[in-house]
Amino acid sequence: xxxxxxxxxxxxxxxxxxxxxxxxxxxxxxxxxxxxxxxxxxxxxxxxxxxxxxxxxxxxxxxxxxxxxxxxxxxxxxxxxxxxxxxxxxxxxxxxxxxxxxxxxxxxxxxxxxxxxxxxxxxxxxxxxxxxxxxxxxx
Numbered sequence: 199x200x201x202x203x204x205x206x207x208x209x210x211x212x213x214x215x216x217x218x219x220x221x222x223x224x225x226x227x228x229x230x231x232x233x234x235x236x237x238x239x240x241x242x243x244x245x246x247x248x249x250x251x252x253x254x255x256x257x258x259x260x261x262x263x264x265x266x267x268x269x270x271x272x273x274x275x276x277x278x279x280x281x282x283x284x285x286x287x288x289x290x291x292x293x294x295x296x297x298x299x300x301x302x303x304x305x306x307x308x309x310x311x312x313x314x315x316x317x318x319x320x321x322x323x324x325x326x327x328x329x330x331x332x333x334x335x336x337x
Contacts, residue, residue: 224289224336230280234332237325238279239270245317258286259297289336298329 238248238261253263260282262275271279286297293299293307301317302308308318318326 225280225284225287226332226335227277227280229332229335230283231276233328234283235271235276235279237328239264240325242317242325248317259283259300287333287336290334292330292333295333298326298333302326 238252241247248259249261249264252259252261254260262271262278264271264275283297287295296309299307299309302321303319304310306318306320317323321327321330
């Protein structure tokens with residue numbers, strides 16, 4: 199590779215990194231895809247799956263719609279979901295991350311309103327813990 203090509207590649211890489219939200223740069227994508235994102239398609243007792251209300255939603259937590267017949271997102275869709283969710287968390291601070299407070303019961307420290315009901319009754323919920331650990335482990 200020539201010096202000129204290396205320069206162009208360096209500029210391209212820097213531009214790509216600059217376009218990723220700062221929060222996303224410190225959060226682990228692989229953990230998101232393998233542990234957090236499956237929660238969005240998981241059926242929870244007495245609640246709709248997150249994807250049902252949030253696929254194509256007009257609020258901050260807008261998931262990519264699943265392709266017809268698909269049970270999970272493509273790589274490109276997962277990356278877009280990651281970028282969306284990354285904007286809603288404070289890396290290293292799950293207790294002050296909107297993404298974790300919104301679906302949490304108000305009496306457990308959650309925000310006052312979530313139109314989808316309280317997905318998590320308390321912070322001991324295993325799925326809440328998975329998301330919290332992902333946020334907590336951000337560097």
